[in-house]
Structure formats: C-alpha cells, structure tokens
Amino acid sequence: MRPPVTAIGADPLPPGALEVETVGMTMRFGSFTALEDVSIRVAPGTFHALLGENGAGKSTLVKCIMGFYHATAGQLMVGRREAEIADPRDARALGMGMVYQHFTLVPSLTVAENLVISRADAPVVIDWAKERAGLEAFMAAMPFRVPLDQPVARLAAGEKQKLEILKQLYLGSRFLILDEPTSVLTPDEADEVLGHVRGLCEAGEISVLMITHKFREVTAFADEVSVLRRGRLVGQGHVADLSHAQMAAMMIGAEKEQRPVARSGLRGAPMLELRGVKAADRSGLKEIAVESLTVHAGEIVGIAGISGNGQMELMEVLTGQRAARGGEIRVQGVPYGATRAEAQSHAVRYLPEEPLRNACAPRMSVIENIAFRSFDRNGAGRRFWLSANEMRAAARDLIGAFKVKVADPDGPIAALSGGNVQRAVLARELTGEVKLLVISNPCFGLDFAAVSEIRARIVAARNAGAAVLLMSEDLDEVLELSDRVLVMSEGRITYEVPAAEAKIAEIGHYMGGHAA
Amino acid sequence: MAVVEAQGTGGGAMAALRRAEPVVIPVLALLAGLAVFALFLLTQGKSPIAFFGYVWQGAFGSAFSWMNTLSRAAPLLLAALCVALPARLGLVVIGGEGAIVLGGLAAGAVALPLAGVPAAVGLPLMALAAMLVGAVWIGMAGALRHYRGVNETISSLLLAYIAIALMNHLVEGPLRDPESLNKPSTAPLAEGLRVGMLPGMDVHWGLVFGIIACVVAWVLVERTSWGFAARIAGGNVRAAEVQGLPVGRLILGFTALGGACAGLAGFFEVAAVHGSANASLAAGYGYTGILIAFLARHNGLAILPVAVLLAGFDASSGLIQRRMDLPDATMQVLQGIVFMAILMSDAAYGRLPFFKAKG
Ligand SMILES: Nc1ncnc2c1ncn2[C@@H]1O[C@H](COP(=O)(O)OP(=O)(O)OP(=O)(O)O)[C@@H](O)[C@H]1O
Ligand SMILES: [Mg+2]
Numbered sequence: 001m002r003p004p005v006t007a008i009g010a011d012p013l014p015p016g017a018l019e020v021e022t023v024g025m026t027m028r029f030g031s032f033t034a035l036e037d038v039s040i041r042v043a044p045g046t047f048h049a050l051l052g053e054n055g056a057g058k059s060t061l062v063k064c065i066m067g068f069y070h071a072t073a074g075q076l077m078v079g080r081r082e083a084e085i086a087d088p089r090d091a092r093a094l095g096m097g098m099v100y101q102h103f104t105l106v107p108s109l110t111v112a113e114n115l116v117i118s119r120a121d122a123p124v125v126i127d128w129a130k131e132r133a134g135l136e137a138f139m140a141a142m143p144f145r146v147p148l149d150q151p152v153a154r155l156a157a158g159e160k161q162k163l164e165i166l167k168q169l170y171l172g173s174r175f176l177i178l179d180e181p182t183s184v185l186t187p188d189e190a191d192e193v194l195g196h197v198r199g200l201c202e203a204g205e206i207s208v209l210m211i212t213h214k215f216r217e218v219t220a221f222a223d224e225v226s227v228l229r230r231g232r233l234v235g236q237g238h239v240a241d242l243s244h245a246q247m248a249a250m251m252i253g254a255e256k257e258q259r260p261v262a263r264s265g266l267r268g269a270p271m272l273e274l275r276g277v278k279a280a281d282r283s284g285l286k287e288i289a290v291e292s293l294t295v296h297a298g299e300i301v302g303i304a305g306i307s308g309n310g311q312m313e314l315m316e317v318l319t320g321q322r323a324a325r326g327g328e329i330r331v332q333g334v335p336y337g338a339t340r341a342e343a344q345s346h347a348v349r350y351l352p353e354e355p356l357r358n359a360c361a362p363r364m365s366v367i368e369n370i371a372f373r374s375f376d377r378n379g380a381g382r383r384f385w386l387s388a389n390e391m392r393a394a395a396r397d398l399i400g401a402f403k404v405k406v407a408d409p410d411g412p413i414a415a416l417s418g419g420n421v422q423r424a425v426l427a428r429e430l431t432g433e434v435k436l437l438v439i440s441n442p443c444f445g446l447d448f449a450a451v452s453e454i455r456a457r458i459v460a461a462r463n464a465g466a467a468v469l470l471m472s473e474d475l476d477e478v479l480e481l482s483d484r485v486l487v488m489s490e491g492r493i494t495y496e497v498p499a500a501e502a503k504i505a506e507i508g509h510y511m512g513g514h515a516a
Numbered sequence: 517m518a519v520v521e522a523q524g525t526g527g528g529a530m531a532a533l534r535r536a537e538p539v540v541i542p543v544l545a546l547l548a549g550l551a552v553f554a555l556f557l558l559t560q561g562k563s564p565i566a567f568f569g570y571v572w573q574g575a576f577g578s579a580f581s582w583m584n585t586l587s588r589a590a591p592l593l594l595a596a597l598c599v600a601l602p603a604r605l606g607l608v609v610i611g612g613e614g615a616i617v618l619g620g621l622a623a624g625a626v627a628l629p630l631a632g633v634p635a636a637v638g639l640p641l642m643a644l645a646a647m648l649v650g651a652v653w654i655g656m657a658g659a660l661r662h663y664r665g666v667n668e669t670i671s672s673l674l675l676a677y678i679a680i681a682l683m684n685h686l687v688e689g690p691l692r693d694p695e696s697l698n699k700p701s702t703a704p705l706a707e708g709l710r711v712g713m714l715p716g717m718d719v720h721w722g723l724v725f726g727i728i729a730c731v732v733a734w735v736l737v738e739r740t741s742w743g744f745a746a747r748i749a750g751g752n753v754r755a756a757e758v759q760g761l762p763v764g765r766l767i768l769g770f771t772a773l774g775g776a777c778a779g780l781a782g783f784f785e786v787a788a789v790h791g792s793a794n795a796s797l798a799a800g801y802g803y804t805g806i807l808i809a810f811l812a813r814h815n816g817l818a819i820l821p822v823a824v825l826l827a828g829f830d831a832s833s834g835l836i837q838r839r840m841d842l843p844d845a846t847m848q849v850l851q852g853i854v855f856m857a858i859l860m861s862d863a864a865y866g867r868l869p870f871f872k873a874k875g
Contacts, residue, residue, distance in 0.1 A: 368744075
C-alpha cells in the first residue's frame with residue numbers, strides 16, 4: 001500500500017473532521033472553462049452546501065478535489081496543508097470520500113460484500129466470519145442501517161443511497177462530498193439521512209460538502225453555502241443570513257425564472273388504459289399488478305410512491321421492456337404493444353428516470369442522441385438514408401430551445417452535466433405532437449429554474465391535450481402537477497384521490513404501505 | 517478506482533483530436549505489439565530487423581508479392597466484416613471461421629448438380645447458397661443470444677468447431693469425391709464454375725467483392741437508419757428498447773449479415789482458389805478476421821488497409837520460414853501479441869497524455 005500523501009509536513013493529520021479548502025481552482029476542458037478561480041473553505045465539522053445551476057461546475061469542482069480531474073490551476077489544502085492529489089486513492093488515503101449522483105455499488109453482491117470489497121486493504125482471502133462480526137458491530141454503531149445480507153440489486157434507490165453514505169463512514173472518511181445525494185430519496189428519507197449526517201458533523205467526526213438543488217435542505221442542514229454560476233464563485237455566506245430568494249438570485253443572476261403555467265382545457269377521452277396488467281418485479285420474486293388505470297387526454301395522473309414499489313417495472317411494461325403477464329394495455333382504445341411504429345402513430349413519448357442510463361447511448365454524440373426519436377422519420381414518412389444535416393440542424397434548434405449547455409455537440413453526451421443530459425432528453429421527447437407522455441422522475445437532478453421550466457412544459461403539454469402519466473418519488477411534484485393522484489405501494493395502486501382533495505398525511509399513510 | 521481523465525471536448529482543436537484518437541490508438545497498439553514481438557524474436561536469437569525486412573519483401577516488395585498479399589486479403593475482408601457488423605450492436609462474434617467453412621462447403625455441394633449450367637447462373641447460385649448457410653450459422657449465435665441469453669462469443673466459437681467437424685464428416689463421407697485420395701474433397705468444380713482472375717492481375721474476383729462488401733457495410737452502419745438503430749442498440753440497449761427499436765430483429769439481421777459475408781469468403785475460397793471444398797477451408801481466415809476487425813475498430817472502411825496489412829504478414833510467412841528458419845506458428849504468435857495489445861489499448865481511450873484536457 002502507498003503511504004498517505006502529504007506534501008508538506010510529515011505529521012499525520014489531526015483526527016476527526018477535516019478542513020478542506022480549494023484555492024483558485026480552475027478547470028478547462030479544451031477551450032471550454034468549466035471552473036474559474038474558485039476558492040471555497042469547508043471548516044472542520046461544518047456542513048457546507050454548494051449551489052448552482054445545471055452545468056455551473058459543481059460536479060467538476062468536487063471531481064477536482066477528489067482527484068478524478070487534475071485541475072488546470074489552483075491548489076487544494078487539506079487540514080491547512082497543501083495536498084497533491086494524483087488520483088482518488090490519494091484522496092481516500094487522506095480521509096476524503098464521495099457519494100455520487102449515481103450509484104457505484106455492485107448490484108449482484110450483498111451489502112456486506114459491497115462494504116468489504118470497497119476497502120482499499122480488502123484481503124485477498126476474506127475471513128467472512130470475522131468480517132461479519134466487524135460489520136455487525138459497525139452497523140450497530142451507525143445512526144441508520146441497511147440489511148447486510150440483501151443483494152444490492154434488491155435495494156430500493158433510497159436504501160442504496162443510505163448504503164453509499166454508510167460505505168464512506170465504513171471507509172473512515174472524515175470529509176464527505178455528497179453530489180445530490182437526496183435526488184433519489186423521499187423527503188422523509190432525505191431528512192432522516194441528512195439529519196444523521198448533520199449529527200456526525202456536530203459531533204466533530206466529519207465535515208461535509210454537499211451539492212444540492214434543494215434550498216429546503218440547505219436551510220435545514222447546512223451551516224454555510226457557496227454558489228457557483230458558469231464556473232465562477234458568485235456568492236458565499238452563512239445559511240442563517242440568507243433567504244431562499246437570495247440564494248436563487250445568486251444562482252441565476254439576471255435570468256428570469258419561469259412562471260408556473262395555469263391549467264386550462266377539459267379532460268378528454270381515455271388515452272391510456274391498463275386492465276389487470278401483471279408483471280414480475282425486478283427480483284423476479286414478487287409481482288406488480290395494476291387492476292385498472294386510465295389516463296385521459298388533457299389530464300395529468302400522478303403516481304406517488306416510495307422508490308422500489310413497482311414504478312420502474314410499470315414504466316418498463318409501458319415501454320415494452322418488460323413482458324406483461326396477462327392483462328391489457330390500450331392506447332386510444334386499441335391494444336398497444338409499444339413498438340416504434342405504435343409509439344409513433346399514437347404519439348406516445350417516454351421519459352424514463354436516469355436518462356443517461358435508460359434513454360441515451362453515452363458514447364454517441366449529443367446530436368445523435370437528440371436524433372434517437374426522429375432519425376428514421378421524414379415528415380410523415382419513413383426514411384432509410386440518414387440526413388446528417390437535418391440531424392445537426394434539429395439538434396441545434398432543440399439545444400437552443402431547451403437551453404442545454406453543450407460545449408461540443410459532436411462530443412459524447414456523457415460529457416454533459418447531469419442536468420443537461422436530462423434537458424437534452426426532454427428536448428428530444430417533448431417536441432412535436434405529444435398525445436401520451438409517460439414520465440418518471442423528470443426533475444431528478446435539475447436546478448430550480450430548470451425544474452419550474454420543465455414542469456411548465458409538462459403542464460403545457462397537458463393543456464394542449466396530452467395525457468400525462470407521471471411517476472415521481474417527489475410527493476410535492478406529484479401534488480403540484482397532477483389532476484389526479486394515485487399511490488403505488490408493493491406493486492399495486494392502493495389509493496386514488498383527485499388532486500384538489502389530496503391530503504399529504506393520507507397519501508403518506510398509503511405510501512408507507514399501510515393500506516386500510 | 518481508475519482516474520477518469522477529462523475527455524477533451526469543446527473547440528475545433530479538441531474535436532479534431534477526438535477524431536484522431538480512434539486512429540492513433542490502434543496504430544500505437546499495433547506498434548507496441550510489434551515491439552513486443554521483436555523482443556520475442558530476440559529471445560529466439562533472431563534479428564527483428566531481418567524479420568521485418570522479409571515481411572516487407574514477402575508482402576509488398578514486388579508485383580508478385582503484392583498479388584499474393586491481395587489474394588489473401590480477399591477472404592480476410594469478408595471475415596473481418598463477420599466480426600465488425602455484429603460488433604456495432606455490442607456483440608462479440610468470433611466464430612466466423614465456421615461460416616467460411618460451411619459457406620465453402622455449400623458452394624462446393626451446390627456446384628455438383630450444376631456442372632453443365634452456364635457460369636452466369638451457376639456462380640450466383642453457389643454464392644447465394646454459401647451466403648445463406650453462413651447467415652444461418654452466425655444468425656444462430658445471434659438467435660441464441662436474443663431468445664435464450666446465451667453468450668454469443670462462446671456460442672459462435674463452439675459453432676465454429678461444429679462447422680469444421682461437419683465439413684470434415686461430409687467431405688470424408690457422403691460428399692467425398694472417390695478420386696480425391698490424399699485429401700478428401702468434394703468433386704472438383706466444373707471448369708465453367710470457377711471464378712477467374714481480375715484482368716491483368718493474379719488476384720481473383722473475391723478481392724473486388726470484399727472491397728464492395730466493406731464499403732456497403734460502412735454505408736449501412738454510418739449512413740442508413742438501420743445502421744443508426746444498430747448503433748443505438750450497441751450503445752445502450754435499454755435506450756433502444758425505450759425508443760421501440762426492434763432490438764431482436766437487429767441482432768438477428770446483423771449477425772446473419774456478418775455470417776453471409778463470411779459465407780461469401782468461403783465461396784471464393786472454393787470457386788477461385790481450391791476448386792473443391794476440403795479441409796483447406798479451415799485456414800484460420802476467420803480468426804485473423806477478428807484481429808482485423810478490432811484493429812479497424814469495426815469500421816468497414818478501416819478494414820480495407822488493415823486487412824491488406826495483415827494479409828501481407830500472412831503472405832510473407834513462407835519466405836520467413838524458409839529464410840529465417842522460424843516455425844509456421846511464428847505468425848500466430850505475432851497475431852496473438854498484436855491482439856492482446858489492441859484489447860489492452862481499449863483502456864487508453866480518453867487517457868493518452870496528448871488527448872488529455874490539461875491547460
Ligand atoms: N469531461 C468533460 N469534458 C468536457 N466538458 C465537460 C466535462 N465534464 C463537464 N464538462 C462541462 O463542464 C460544465 C460543468 O459541468 P458539471 O458536471 O460540473 O456541472 P454541474 O454543476 O454538476 O451540473 P448539474 O447540476 O447538471 O449536475 C458543463 O457544461 C459540462 O458540459
Ligand atoms: Mg453535477
């Protein structure tokens with residue numbers, strides 16, 4: 001093993017929470033500057049929030065700290081000493097750890113196995129009895145837990161994120177970077193997890209730098225906040241001194257926020273109908289069963305529920321990725337098999353969650369990814385020969401209209417920031433005539449301005465007569481957008497209520513699986 | 517955990533570098549492979565300089581050696597397509613040898629009752645039979661993958677062994693020409709059913725068809741909506757499914773198309789080279805094709821120069837055996853080393869110092 005890297009000073013770093021500071025950090029990708037002269041100090045034992053629009057450079061900054069990127073200029077100070085971090089192993093050796101926007105666990109392994117193999121010093125031959133005892137002791141001392149014997153693939157998103165944080169604590173991290181850790185959690189779960197993280201800060205065990213788009217979390221849990229805009233540090237302060245409006249103003253500068261679109265139009269004919277649809281869930285052990293579900297034209301039906309209760313499977317059944325065991329799916333009154341031709345003739349669009357994983361080819365270019373829906377269409381007809389010029393022109397228009405921040409449209413879409421991937425996919429799916437829109441967590445990882453813009457677009461589609469089926473783990477989002485609210489729990493629709501009469505407590509009750 | 521170096525994007529210079537990367541990395545890998553091979557030669561007490569000198573002489577040094585090289589390039593072009601086409605869908609098919617062998621056998625067998633038929637009818641029928649058999653053979657690997665989730669790499673390799681055994685069984689049994697004493701073969705093709713040489717050259721027509729096939733494959737993949745759909749499925753099959761693309765049909769189609777190319781190679785081997793189907797069909801072209809496709813990054817146009825290069829190595833092996841007293845297997849050692857280098861170079865994308873986005 002390599003010794004921990006400390007450039008200056010041979011003494012080991014003091015125990016407990018680390019102090020971490022970036023000094024004049026600058027990062028260029030080719031001619032594009034993602035980060036310019038950013039200096040942020042996270043004092044030991046504090047909880048520091050990092051805010052910024054999509055593409056502002058937040059992930060880039062933390063990747064520079066963790067050694068994934070090598071900053072073009074600037075310095076990193078750890079415990080008041082200059083630290084040279086060549087790669088993430090060095091960062092880890094110093095006690096710095098990161099929890100990502102997306103999961104890094106090995107799905108086929110159990111929780112215990114994931115924890116053990118994550119250690120840099122994991123032995124070649126693992127003494128499981130001993131590790132087991134150690135893990136149990138560790139879990140018992142933690143403020144929150146995940147069952148050690150579960151395969152990670154069976155964990156819901158919320159549980160996975162808890163495990164990611166536990167893993168960092170298990171590795172002995174004393175400075176924790178959280179990149180949008182709560183995107184996949186319900187508000188209650190998020191409060192629970194962040195509450196524990198805050199507790200660890202107050203106990204002086206860790207310092208935290210958290211990227212988030214949620215002001216509520218900043219106010220509730222953070223001590224200090226820094227705001228990035230277009231790669232520059234544009235504001236900093238104590239959370240106690242700042243209102244949400246002030247933070248928002250720092251984030252977006254002079255730009256105007258999208259106003260919510262008013263609802264209009266009448267509910268039309270049934271567009272999507274599910275009757276007795278059953279399918280295996282992802283573990284293959286349980287079943288999801290939707291007795292009856294109808295979405296009308298000009299209506300948004302929101303499905304609330306804690307992640308892992310069958311929403312993903314329902315989405316896959318609707319997209320044709322998962323075979324339904326019996327039952328019937330109709331669109332505009334005719335049986336629907338989710339082929340490309342059917343989706344096109346009925347103007348059905350899908351926005352699956354985690355677009356980079358479910359709706360993009362990461363190594364293909366931004367232009368090509370935007371063309372996925374239209375590359376074989378020529379107006380109303382089909383085309384055999386691709387048209388590179390049309391693809392490029394259409395992508396340019398959509399990138400402009402949806403304000404996707406793209407340094408190089410011919411570069412791989414994986415190089416875009418998380419929020420901008422989401423925007424690119426939305427741009428692709430929300431243009432043209434839309435009759436049925438099936439959406440899952442559309443605002444995952446978007447900044448607040450983008451969130452209100454996307455929600456406005458969804459409402460606008462509804463007003464224009466589209467039927468919208470919205471699955472979201474964000475209950476506020478479901479309540480804000482839906483005309484009708486359903487609750488999904490353990491693979492079933494357990495509750496239905498018109499949005500006007502919806503009560504949060506009642507819905508929460510059903511989300512928790514306490515069907516009356 | 518690996519360091520993810522920032523992939524340079526943004527700005528014209530960066531875009532140009534990004535385009536250069538898929539050329540530069542395989543070339544460097546090839547050179548690295550050759551360097552390791554040179555070390556290997558030194559351990560054998562042979563001079564690498566002499567070796568590469570003979571390669572040059574035997575492959576490209578004279579009109580005669582060029583003809584020899586190009587003749588060998590013909591089947592290699594088609595064999596490489598058998599790997600490259602499915603690869604665009606993310607499938608690694610390595611059993612092209614089986615389709616070549618069975619394609620050749622089909623051509624030889626179909627020719628038997630066609631003895632008196634004019635070439636304009638007979639040859640297309642033979643070629644069609646060869647392509648059909650090849651398509652079914654590799655298409656089977658695709659079907660197993662799609663319907664049964666069987667790994668296509670393993671299944672295509674096993675199918676290749678079955679194909680060779682099947683061919684041996686048939687040419688030594690039911691299809692054997694009693695006249696063929698030392699080397700069991702099908703009956704020799706009628707004179708009218710032989711494919712001739714290109715005008716003014718000592719290279720058969722297979723070269724032209726191989727080149728056409730590579731160009732067509734490139735156009736199919738890069739310029740048509742089918743190819744685009746295949747690239748989406750290869751890039752992320754979940755995204756392709758959400759878009760409603762017929763992933764199963766694409767897998768079957770592209771594997772069958774690759775198999776048809778390999779089958780066509782078998783047809784030319786029989787109709788232009790051997791004159792009958794026999795064990796010489798299993799000459800290893802299918803395996804060299806794997807190396808070519810990977811070196812060419814599964815790009816139809818890039819296959820052209822790479823196949824000629826590898827054919828050159830092949831063509832010079834006789835000379836090298838004679839002059840340097842090296843065993844026949846030397847060329848396979850060389851191919852193996854280069855292949856390892858190519859596979860390892862995959863990790864280099866986005867990480868080479870001059871492609872790094874550093875200020
Ligand atoms: N590897 C890369 N190559 C080229 N450009 C990149 C790369 N990584 C990031 N960028 C660009 O740098 C900018 C900042 O990206 P970053 O991921 O830091 O944004 P972010 O603030 O985390 O946004 P989000 O809230 O959407 O996650 C973006 O415009 C992005 O396209
Ligand atoms: Mg980010």
